[in-house]
Amino acid sequence: MSVPVLERHTPAFSLRRVFALVRRYLYLLRGSWPRIVELAYWPTVQMLMWGFLTQFLASHSSFIAQAFGILLAGVLLWDVLFRGQIGLSISFLEEMWSRNLGHLFVSPLRPVEMIGSLVTISLLRTLIGAVPTSLFAMVFFDFSVYSMGLALVAFFFNLIFLGWAMGLAISGMVLRLGLGAESLAWAAVFALAPISGIYYPIATLPEWLQVVAWCLPSAYVFEGMRALLIDGVFDGALMLRALALNLVYFVLGALVFLRCFEAARNRALLLQIGE
């Protein structure tokens, strides 16, 4: 074996390092079929429950009958936000549970490259969950979320973007506060559910809460979804506002993560954290 074969190359930012870490998360997924099934299990159960409820309501309400897919699309899209956040946070928690952070950050891996890996694996995990569920919706309820066309792409990315921003901030906080705070990873996103207008218009909320709701990209997405499914109108302005907010939140989430990482270095937590 000659030396050149093993030659190192260490650029400032390396996609190879990003995908090396993605490979680590894929190994983890591949090594456990229950983990893969779980990704699609809960969204499918939710979709079935809301689908049958919608069928029942449709027979008693002309509004629901006219826009049959609203609740189902709400369920499917909410899961994108939820899975986006949880997929990122859980992948990071895997490193804390396995006490692997010390090894990772003694390697040339940079925190921003880790963010790239976490975002990539979150996208893959979300797709693994969302695609089968959307296919089940077609089979059981003759409802295709894909009928929304390109608008679905805008909805999907605006929601997963918000999930990533939250996931990064939460991962940073768990790193800083310790695994005692890991319940944040599971619970925090649900605080957004009542004020995102998933199943009802934002106008339903008290006026002061509407102001809060319009600070969330998710509110624009679900209003946009209703506009499309009820009126057949895609409101690009709503999506642009959501995107602008998402960019702000993503940068904030990344900054929280990076600040918490530095705080963890300062307190020697990278050498100590574990189960």
Place this chain on the structure above:
Amino acid sequence: MRLAIVAAMSEPAIIAEGLAKRFDDVVAVDGIDFAVARGGVTALLGGNGAGKTTTIGMLLGLVTPSAGRIEVLGTDMLRHRHRVLGRLNFSSPYVDLPLRLTVGQNLRVYAELYGMRDAKAAVALVADRLRIAELLKRRTGSLSAGQKTRVALAKALINLPELLLLDEPTASLDPDSAGWIRDVLTAYQRDSGATILLASHNMAEVEVLADDVIMLGQGRIVDRGAPAELVQRFGRRNLEEVFLDIARGRERGLGAAE
């Protein structure tokens, strides 16, 4: 195979100046100065809480110092650690590899993180060196303590590091396994010309492996020298007795009189 590190032999592998780490009111490392020459094995010795692990953490960039300066392989670690991290590696019983991945998967991930151009070849090389080829398909969590240590060392050698930092490399191993690990380290150091800095409680191990010993106590350097020099200076029979003198606060020379 000898790495191309001979050129900079005159420059120390590690320079620490005024290195300090304080956690609130606790002083873990109290302004220490030392340099580690290239191509040798240096041991950091000290009791629990002496500051060994914190010092190694700072040298690796895992812990931010409260004060001081660190230069590793000619690079300022506080400003540009990513420039040099690919040239060093470490192993510690306090930091695990993911237990649910197989040994081969773990090593492959680290070979790629370290930017080895042929990751498979790098894994095969360390598997051969550490005699773990038959473990590559086993889950890391299913290994015995001795096997895990060999795998951890394989990860530490995956990038053919010029500087290897080892925290208690033979902790919880039986004498036979520990001896085998020492032989591997000695062979790697001899073949590659790498520098090894190790923290250990095992005095016999340090006497065998190290040609330079830094004794730490309460975050300060208490003494330093070759193992035989320290034994002679303290008037003791072996390094363990020297260690006990220092750990129990008996200063140099007093040990011989007691």
